[in-house]
Amino acid sequence: MFTLSNQGDVNASTYNYVAYCFAPVVGYSSMGSYVGNGSSDGVFVYTGMRPRFILIRSTGVENWIMIDTARDAYNIVKNQIIANGSDAEADFSSFPIDILSNGFKLRNSGGRVNGSSTTYIYAAFAESPFNYSRAR
Template sequence: TFSLGTEPSVNWNAENYVAYCFHSVEGFSKIGKYTGNGSATEGPFIYTGFRPDWILIKALSGAENWVIYDTARDTYNELDSVLYANSSNAEFSGTTVNTDALSNGFKPRDTWSAINGSGTTYIYMAFAENPFKYSNAR
């Protein structure tokens, strides 16, 4: 359970709200947090237990965008095409937004403050490319 508290921006009288609640499911999804290290080449490794197909990242502090990576648009590493979940802007690509989708997790590869600021805490959601523990078994 969770509580809205009394803050008007999330619990105003006579207003409707939606809460999206997620949890990790082994072999399908991983929801968690990590701390950035600010490295341009060796960002923190985030273990998911699967190769992620879709990743959403958000810095807990500051006004950074909600960043989305996926392997449908970038079929190999480094993933460098991002969408912003909180914006209607078009896809953005660049050399400073790189992240690797690995066989068992993901790793930011740049100092971009939206994914790997030194000492910054991030929340993330990742969904598997091939869901469930033995998805390739016959």
């Protein structure tokens, strides 16, 4: 459940709005937040699975960044898409990320994904969802 304010940007009676709501599912998806450290030895974000696709955005003014293992099959992952921009896929060498078996590690000090004391939200979806589930 969420509540909208009475501001026209998010709750005007003459407009239709869409809300995309996600919830984490063990072995399939992970959603959450992390605080950047502004270091080239960046933050490690535990997801509990190897991500195939990651969506990241700061709670400030940065763009939505999409990263996946289809564009870069090996680490360091540098090819990214700006989800809310008109840019095409680009090589963001200054914002590299390692995709690991249990999460992702930021390998930069940039504000786009690892600004010092900046809070980021993310959604990550598994490379092999439910691959290692334990049936009874």
